Amino acid sequence: MSSTLEHDPRVIAERSGLGGVLAEYRRRLRQGDIGPLPVLVGLVVIWTIFQIAADGRFITPFNLVNLTLQMAAGGMISVGLVLVLLLGEIDLSAGVVSGLCAAIMAVLNINVGLPGPVAVGLALLAGAAVGTLQGAWSTGFGIPSFVVTLAGLIAWQGAMLQVLGRTGTINLGDPFIISLAGRFLSGPAAYVCLALFVAYVAIGPVVTQRRRAAGGLTVPPLAFLVIRAILVSAFATAAVVALDADRGISSGLLFLIVAVIVVDFVLRRVRLGRMIYAIGGNAEAARRAGIPVQRVRILVFTLASTFAALGGILGASRGYAVNQSAGQGPVLLNAIAAAVIGGVSLFGGRGTVWGALLGTIVIQSISNGMDLLSLSSSIKFMITGGVLITTVTIDAVLRRSRSTGAR
Amino acid sequence: MTTPDPERTDAGARTPLLELHGISKRFGAVQALTDVRFDVFPAEVVALVGDNGAGKSTLIKVISGIHRPDSGSIRWRGREVTLTTPNDSTALGIATVYQDLALCDNLDVVGNLYLGRELARPGGPLGVMDEVAMERRAVEVLRRLSVKIPSVRIPIASLSGGQRQSVAVARSVMGNNQVVLLDEPTAALGMAQTHEVLELIKRLREQGLGVVLISHNFANVYAVADRITVLRLGRWVGTYDAAVTSREQLIAFMTGAVPGTAEPPAVSEGVIGHPVEGK
Numbered sequence: 001m002s003s004t005l006e007h008d009p010r011v012i013a014e015r016s017g018l019g020g021v022l023a024e025y026r027r028r029l030r031q032g033d034i035g036p037l038p039v040l041v042g043l044v045v046i047w048t049i050f051q052i053a054a055d056g057r058f059i060t061p062f063n064l065v066n067l068t069l070q071m072a073a074g075g076m077i078s079v080g081l082v083l084v085l086l087l088g089e090i091d092l093s094a095g096v097v098s099g100l101c102a103a104i105m106a107v108l109n110i111n112v113g114l115p116g117p118v119a120v121g122l123a124l125l126a127g128a129a130v131g132t133l134q135g136a137w138s139t140g141f142g143i144p145s146f147v148v149t150l151a152g153l154i155a156w157q158g159a160m161l162q163v164l165g166r167t168g169t170i171n172l173g174d175p176f177i178i179s180l181a182g183r184f185l186s187g188p189a190a191y192v193c194l195a196l197f198v199a200y201v202a203i204g205p206v207v208t209q210r211r212r213a214a215g216g217l218t219v220p221p222l223a224f225l226v227i228r229a230i231l232v233s234a235f236a237t238a239a240v241v242a243l244d245a246d247r248g249i250s251s252g253l254l255f256l257i258v259a260v261i262v263v264d265f266v267l268r269r270v271r272l273g274r275m276i277y278a279i280g281g282n283a284e285a286a287r288r289a290g291i292p293v294q295r296v297r298i299l300v301f302t303l304a305s306t307f308a309a310l311g312g313i314l315g316a317s318r319g320y321a322v323n324q325s326a327g328q329g330p331v332l333l334n335a336i337a338a339a340v341i342g343g344v345s346l347f348g349g350r351g352t353v354w355g356a357l358l359g360t361i362v363i364q365s366i367s368n369g370m371d372l373l374s375l376s377s378s379i380k381f382m383i384t385g386g387v388l389i390t391t392v393t394i395d396a397v398l399r400r401s402r403s404t405g406a407r
Numbered sequence: 408m409t410t411p412d413p414e415r416t417d418a419g420a421r422t423p424l425l426e427l428h429g430i431s432k433r434f435g436a437v438q439a440l441t442d443v444r445f446d447v448f449p450a451e452v453v454a455l456v457g458d459n460g461a462g463k464s465t466l467i468k469v470i471s472g473i474h475r476p477d478s479g480s481i482r483w484r485g486r487e488v489t490l491t492t493p494n495d496s497t498a499l500g501i502a503t504v505y506q507d508l509a510l511c512d513n514l515d516v517v518g519n520l521y522l523g524r525e526l527a528r529p530g531g532p533l534g535v536m537d538e539v540a541m542e543r544r545a546v547e548v549l550r551r552l553s554v555k556i557p558s559v560r561i562p563i564a565s566l567s568g569g570q571r572q573s574v575a576v577a578r579s580v581m582g583n584n585q586v587v588l589l590d591e592p593t594a595a596l597g598m599a600q601t602h603e604v605l606e607l608i609k610r611l612r613e614q615g616l617g618v619v620l621i622s623h624n625f626a627n628v629y630a631v632a633d634r635i636t637v638l639r640l641g642r643w644v645g646t647y648d649a650a651v652t653s654r655e656q657l658i659a660f661m662t663g664a665v666p667g668t669a670e671p672p673a674v675s676e677g678v679i680g681h682p683v684e685g686k
Contacts, residue, residue, distance in 0.1 A: 211539050215539035217546075269536060271536055274518060278514060282509065284509065285511055288505075291523050350513055
């Protein structure tokens with residue numbers, strides 16, 4: 001766009017072509033606008049450490065499939081939390097709401113005898129209702145979401161225990177519910193998924209570039225798009241080949257990826273997404289611009305709790321059971337940690353849902369690796385906490401250098 | 408007028424864009440505005456000056472629909488209107504740029520220019536935004552106003568104060584706005600940036616907009632204003648031609664050292680200043 005606007009002499013001209021893209025990227029790195037790079041580097045480090053420490057048992061098709069199974073539930077909760085965090089709000093109840101909705105599903109299916117799909121649908125509705133209630137309560141009475149969802153954290157936990165009743169544990173046997181997280185796509189089916197993903201990653205930006213060019217706007221060089229698409233596709237292909245060498249792509253992982261793609265699209269391309277970022281950036285400005293701030297807030301809390309419910313259902317499906325510990329402590333904390341590691345700001349307005357997916361991979365890799373090493377949970381908690389604070393510190397330090405070392 | 412306008416000589420044909428008469432507003436024990444009048448024509452800059460507590464902010468809030476006056480009439484293009492909410496005034500085509508700018512630091516320039524009125528892609532599902540159309544029009548508007556920013560796709564956070572102010576002002580002309588209220592637009596800016604914003608105000612006038620400028624800075628007022636309306640203690644002192652009213656006279660009006668148009672003795676005997684109200 002610089003070419004179409006008059007130039008301020010202080011502004012370094014953006015060079016065109018691939019060199020320009022690289023120069024721009026280097027400039028952003030210097031300014032601390034680092035994107036997902038540190039998380040990717042961190043992930044490589046973590047995987048390398050575990051691969052060495054576990055004598056090569058970490059990066060194996062078998063263990064990677066396990067990793068994807070472990071990711072689905074927490075990742076889904078993180079997706080919902082990203083929406084809330086982007087508003088500059090927090091949902092402390094996400095963990096127990098996931099447990100509550102899993103319990104509701106189990107009771108409706110096993111004790112009441114409703115068919116699997118109906119039980120799942122009602123559990124999702126229950127999640128949505130919980131979110132609407134919390135969001136409306138927070139905006140309606142002007143109580144910080146921290147407090148409202150803290151009350152929710154306690155109250156919904158009680159509700160879950162009430163729903164589960166005296167038995168405490170409900171085993172699941174419904175084929176539909178079990179298949180939600182536990183079915184595998186292997187062979188041709190897996191590669192069809194891969195092809196769809198690659199097409200989305202490669203073709204989408206090219207279409208956008210065409211539209212921009214047709215509208216007379218500056219466009220990123222095609223070579224840049226091609227290189228980026230090749231890199232992402234290569235990673236995706238490697239992952240699918242590895243997963244297919246074992247059981248394949250789990251349905252839980254597939255749900256998670258689809259959720260990430262859909263939410264990412266809404267956040268970047270749809271008016272609702274723009275409103276969410278605007279409210280997180282400056283709620284007063286958003287209000288003055290005519291954005292229905294309260295309605296968006298309530299909607300986001302509803303979506304977040306629904307994603308939490310979905311996460312809880314996937315977790316129950318994978319574990320074939322719901323018990324009293326469903327959705328307790330670490331579930332919520334890991335989901336928040338994943339979002340924060342992925343670069344989502346707790347102050348609102350910054351972050352992406354892809355970042356949260358990366359953060360989920362980091363958190364679950366640590367958990368998975370330490371299980372392989374048979375470390376006690378005391379050690380696991382301490383290391384997870386350490387990784388979280390390290391990531392956030394790196395981000396904070398780089399951010400400070402960005403605000404002081406601006407153009 | 409510093410810029411004689413052929414239209415303007417024909418007094419009968421010209422109606423102000425916005426015309427306020429006998430505006431009074433009371434907050435509890437405080438009479439914030441008493442019988443205040445104010446008007447702004449197309450393609451002119453009217454400065455609103457006065458000491459602290461003179462009622463400038465209250466008057467701006469009446470115009471932008473935040474405060475409803477207790478009495479008085481407001482006319483928009485000669486037609487009587489009531490402004491009960493900010494939406495009423497926005498709907499007429501009155502835009503207000505507050506001192507805090509009300510920009511979202513995390514969004515890029517295009518996102519801010521279209522905040523709350525994003526364009527949807529025709530036939531697109533679920534309000535998918537038409538980024539290409541928004542960017543094209545954003546570039547168009549910025550170029551028309553000669554706003555200098557490195558790129559319309561960088562976040563507001565990485566712009567300078569003057570550039571932010573320019574984006575905020577540019578946003579006020581994005582719709583079909585015809586009157587722009589600027590509250591202390593140069594308060595936090597350096598010299599070069601102030602110059603940039605003043606040039607921008609002149610271009611708004613060239614585009615035919617009526618600009619209302621609130622400022623404490625006389626140098627800025629004289630740099631762009633065609634007329635100057637002085638308020639003191641919630642009362643209208645007078646409206647003066649900027650070209651022939653000196654800074655000393657203006658200060659005298661603002662402090663009450665010399666009575667203004669509205670106050671006895673009548674201005675014909677008051678000698679100082681050239682009232683131009685009711686043109």
